[in-house]
Amino acid sequence: MPAGDSTKDKAVKVFVQECAELLAEMEMGLLRLEKSPGDTETLNAVFRAVHTVKGASGVVGLDDVEFFAHGVENVLDRLRDGDVEITPDLTAMLIASHDMIKALVEASASPGGLPQAVASERDRMAKAFAEYCPSEKPCEFTPEPEAAPSGNPLSRQAATANHHISLRFGRDIMRHGLDPASFLSYLTKLGEIVSITALLDALPPATSFDPEACYLGLELDFSSMRDRAEIDEVFDFLREDCSVRIIPPESPVAEYLRLIQELPEDNERLGDVFIKGGALTEREFREGMRALESGMTEETAGGPQEAQTASAERGTVRVDTARLDRLVNAVGELVINASAVRQHAERLTDSLLLSSSSVLGKLVEVIRDSAMGLRMVPLADTFGRYYRVVRDAARETGKEAELIVDGGETEIDRNVADAIRDPLMHLVRNAVDHGIEPPQERVSRGKQKRGVIRLSATHAGGSVVIEVSDDGRGIDMKSALAKSREMGLAGKTEELSEAELTDMLFRPGFSTAPDVTRLSGRGVGLDVVKSNIESLRGTVELKSAPGAGTSIRITLPLTLAIVEGFLVEIGGRGFVVNMDAVVECMLLQRSERAALKIRDHINVRGKAMPFLRLREVLGVAGEEPRFEHVLVVRHEDKRVGLVVDELRGQIQAVVKPLGKLYSDTRGVSGATILGNGSVALILDVQQMVAIALEESAERIAASKEASLRVSDYPEE
Amino acid sequence: MIKTRKKKGSVTLNASGPFTVAEAAENKTKLLSAIEGANELHVELEGVTAFDTAGLQLLIMLRREADRKGVRVVISSMSKPVNEVLELYDAYSMFSA
Numbered sequence: 004m005p006a007g008d009s010t011k012d013k014a015v016k017v018f019v020q021e022c023a024e025l026l027a028e029m030e031m032g033l034l035r036l037e038k039s040p041g042d043t044e045t046l047n048a049v050f051r052a053v054h055t056v057k058g059a060s061g062v063v064g065l066d067d068v069e070f071f072a073h074g075v076e077n078v079l080d081r082l083r084d085g086d087v088e089i090t091p092d093l094t095a096m097l098i099a100s101h102d103m104i105k106a107l108v109e110a111s112a113s114p115g116g117l118p119q120a121v122a123s124e125r126d127r128m129a130k131a132f133a134e135y136c137p138s139e140k141p142c143e144f145t146p147e148p149e150a151a152p153s154g155n156p157l158s159r160q161a162a163t164a165n166h167h168i169s170l171r172f173g174r175d176i177m178r179h180g181l182d183p184a185s186f187l188s189y190l191t192k193l194g195e196i197v198s199i200t201a202l203l204d205a206l207p208p209a210t211s212f213d214p215e216a217c218y219l220g221l222e223l224d225f226s227s228m229r230d231r232a233e234i235d236e237v238f239d240f241l242r243e244d245c246s247v248r249i250i251p252p253e254s255p256v257a258e259y260l261r262l263i264q265e266l267p268e269d270n271e272r273l274g275d276v277f278i279k280g281g282a283l284t285e286r287e288f289r290e291g292m293r294a295l296e297s298g299m300t301e302e303t304a305g306g307p308q309e310a311q312t313a314s315a316e317r318g319t320v321r322v323d324t325a326r327l328d329r330l331v332n333a334v335g336e337l338v339i340n341a342s343a344v345r346q347h348a349e350r351l352t353d354s355l356l357l358s359s360s361s362v363l364g365k366l367v368e369v370i371r372d373s374a375m376g377l378r379m380v381p382l383a384d385t386f387g388r389y390y391r392v393v394r395d396a397a398r399e400t401g402k403e404a405e406l407i408v409d410g411g412e413t414e415i416d417r418n419v420a421d422a423i424r425d426p427l428m429h430l431v432r433n434a435v436d437h438g439i440e441p442p443q444e445r446v447s448r449g450k451q452k453r454g455v456i457r458l459s460a461t462h463a464g465g466s467v468v469i470e471v472s473d474d475g476r477g478i479d480m481k482s483a484l485a486k487s488r489e490m491g492l493a494g495k496t497e498e499l500s501e502a503e504l505t506d507m508l509f510r511p512g513f514s515t516a517p518d519v520t521r522l523s524g525r526g527v528g529l530d531v532v533k534s535n536i537e538s539l540r541g542t543v544e545l546k547s548a549p550g551a552g553t554s555i556r557i558t559l560p561l562t563l564a565i566v567e568g569f570l571v572e573i574g575g576r577g578f579v580v581n582m583d584a585v586v587e588c589m590l591l592q593r594s595e596r597a598a599l600k601i602r603d604h605i606n607v608r609g610k611a612m613p614f615l616r617l618r619e620v621l622g623v624a625g626e627e628p629r630f631e632h633v634l635v636v637r638h639e640d641k642r643v644g645l646v647v648d649e650l651r652g653q654i655q656a657v658v659k660p661l662g663k664l665y666s667d668t669r670g671v672s673g674a675t676i677l678g679n680g681s682v683a684l685i686l687d688v689q690q691m692v693a694i695a696l697e698e699s700a701e702r703i704a705a706s707k708e709a710s711l712r713v714s715d716y717p718e719e
Numbered sequence: 720m721i722k723t724r725k726k727k728g729s730v731t732l733n734a735s736g737p738f739t740v741a742e743a744a745e746n747k748t749k750l751l752s753a754i755e756g757a758n759e760l761h762v763e764l765e766g767v768t769a770f771d772t773a774g775l776q777l778l779i780m781l782r783r784e785a786d787r788k789g790v791r792v793v794i795s796s797m798s799k800p801v802n803e804v805l806e807l808y809d810a811y812s813m814f815s816a
Contacts, residue, residue: 199808
């Protein structure tokens with residue numbers, strides 16, 4: 004039963020992945036060419052990408068992709084030669100052809116074949132391209148006449164002109180009076196033994212060595228004019244006790260490899276022997292073994308060789324994401340356990356144990372960082388998609404806009420990167436659609452004709468901050484107010500502050516766009532973006548200056564998995580705060596402690612800051628401890644003192660998500676298991692700070708009201 | 720027949736007559752005992768009148784055992800029958816220093 008289908012599917016899958024990267028390069032290059040048509044290096048890069056797609060698709064048997072890519076390659080070739088001029092229209096057509104190749108790949112890789120719509124579009128494009136090419140050198144969209152080599156290294160014929168004879172003698176033949184040497188002598192009468200390798204792997208150590216037994220194996224390469232039958236005859240007497248295998252010249256590579264696998268000695272070693280003897284070339288052996296390892300057989304249609312060499316050249320490895328996640332999970336457990344070991348070591352005060360566990364801890368840290376690093380991807384990968392988005396959106400709306408990316412090397416957890424792709428796409432489209440003004444309007448406002456959309460990313464504390472900003476018209480606060488009233492979110496005469504209006508923008512169904520365009524403005528945007536980001540434990544903020552532009556800032560955790568934390572204790576329970584948010588910690592002086600009962604702020608080294616008694620906020624039962632401590636934490640520029648019982652120091656917390664029951668709890672973002680097995684909640688500093696500020700504001704408002712009632716002064 | 724000469728850790732084995740499967744058992748014992756306590760082993764085969772695969776195997780076994788014990792083995796001379804077999808098997812590399 005040929006394994007054909009599933010192995011071909013595998014081959015196609017690898018091709019699709021490789022092709023995606025090539026197509027991305029093609030697109031990038033074309034976008035660059037659009038801006039600078041004279042860039043020959045980029046033109047060459049685009050050509051190479053298409054050329055590789057053509058070759059690789061041919062090898063996996065995706066004809067539609069191959070033929071079309073061939074045509075595009077032709078056009079690019081004419082451009083390179085200078086037979087055709089590069090014009091904006093042609094570049095636009097080439098960009099469209101990239102989309103077509105993408106569509107063809109998708110159609111080929113899925114069941115059901117090529118949809119009629121795609122096929123017609125493809126034919127239309129082919130015709131359009133043909134018009135561009137000079138009649139003396141037309142661009143062919145049909146298959147090349149050149150004979151492509153069979154893509155399957157296993158079905159190819161080996162180059163050798165010799166017979167390969169493999170002999171493994173039976174132990175007793177010499178006792179029966181047969182000597183392998185005499186067979187060899189006889190063979191030399193029929194032809195020439197071009198190469199012989201004696202293998203004595205079966206030779207036992209001296210003590211068990213039986214001097215009358217035969218332990219010999221032979222690999223021969225034999226050149227002869229005699230036919231196979233005659234050569235076979237030579238070994239007739241041996242066949243009963245020995246293993247005799249003869250492979251005639253120019254047999255399929257698969258046969259040699261099959262023999263290699265069946266022989267007892269190590270495959271690599273046998274490979275060397277076969278190569279030395281000339282039965283296989285190094286290339287035939289390597290490619291064949293690779294094909295076998297990937298599950299191919301002689302009947303398989305062909306392998307993605309070009310794709311394979313391409314990735315080998317790039318020096319990277321493809322890893323199944325499920326496998327990666329399992330590894331990171333396991334590392335997480337490792338971190339917890341190493342931490343537990345250290346705690347026990349500290350308890351037992353055995354110095355050797357302590358130093359071992361300390362070394363262990365350091366090693367675990369290294370592994371942890373590596374594992375976490377594996378999950379990180381640079382944001383440039385995500386951001387790169389939006390160049391096209393901006394270009395297309397600009398064209399569709401008749402505006403001019405360009406995307407500038409800043410900080411693309413900033414890394415983020417791959418799961419987070421996947422999750423923000425769509426929200427960011429929406430924001431970028433929004434910026435072009437509603438933010439950037441039409442060119443004439445911009446000029447009349449004294450701006451550059453071309454609008455700029457900036458995507459930037461940086462690390463800040465334990466978070467990644469991504470900003471999408473544009474230099475367009477900004478949010479029209481008047482319309483926002485009108486819309487709020489219209490939607491009943493604000494009273495007819497009620498005035499809303501800028502902060503409140505900004506909040507409105509994130510409400511479902513809210514849109515101040517005068518017309519609903521295809522892209523956005525349907526009013527399903529910002530609220531979905533916000534909830535998506537919040538589900539990743541991130542936040543969204545919007546700032547806008549009328550006439551100048553809008554900026555949306557997204558804060559996301561660097562990683563969802565392991566957090567460097569500071570452990571505190573309240574009522575015997577552990578709570579963890581992200582280490583990056585911790586500013587300082589101290590003992591709460593008795594005088595200050597008493598004062599906190601009436602004051603609304605805490606005094607830290609002469610500075611007043613809001614505080615939270617976590618005991619109260621988190622509802623921890625139990626009596627008050629003898630001493631309390633303050634952990635000063637910060638979010639952006641705001642600082643808050645958290646009053647806790649005990650400070651326990653730094654730990655590594657493997658973040659476990661909270662179940663549905665607790666997911667709405669404010670101030671808590673996850674949980675972790677401590678070394679002693681108990682569960683500690685992870686505090687969300689940002690939310691804590693917000694709560695502290697709210698409480699502080701309430702208290703101030705309350706005291707203000709109280710003072711208002713007392714005095715007759717109007718509110719300031 | 721195998722004659723042994725010992726001189727301060729250097730042992731010389733001189734084989735004469737047939738060195739084939741028929742003599743193999745006897746030869747094995749002789750060869751192995753010669754390695755005991757030796758630093759160097761010289762094997763003289765110019766007197767060998769008949770040599771076959773069994774003989775070759777024995778020599779290979781000797782070589783391996785000597786390597787294991789850190790004893791240097793050298794085939795210092797050989798007769799035509801020995802030569803022919805070694806050529807047939809292209810086995811010279813097995814006995815190079």
